[in-house]
Amino acid sequence: MGLNSKCKTCAKEISKTTKWCPHCGDSQLEPYTQRVMFLLTGAAVLFLLAGLVGGFVTAIIKKF
Ligand SMILES: [Zn+2]
Numbered sequence: 001m002g003l004n005s006k007c008k009t010c011a012k013e014i015s016k017t018t019k020w021c022p023h024c025g026d027s028q029l030e031p032y033t034q035r036v037m038f039l040l041t042g043a044a045v046l047f048l049l050a051g052l053v054g055g056f057v058t059a060i061i062k063k064f
Contacts, residue, residue, distance in 0.1 A: 005016040009026040
């Protein structure tokens with residue numbers, strides 16, 4: 001039935017392929033994967049912020 005793994009947090013049966021426990025909502029990713037995902041997300045946010053600030057500054061410069 002696909003329910004062949006246990007949640008690391010609440011120990012309820014969950015799908016082996018799911019990334020999130022449907023019972024408690026906790027992530028089922030390995031700590032290393034979580035760290036990589038966190039770093040990638042942080043880098044993406046920084047990149048987006050830099051792009052937004054850069055675009056904002058460029059818009060102001062073009063006005064004058
Ligand atoms: Zn859980």
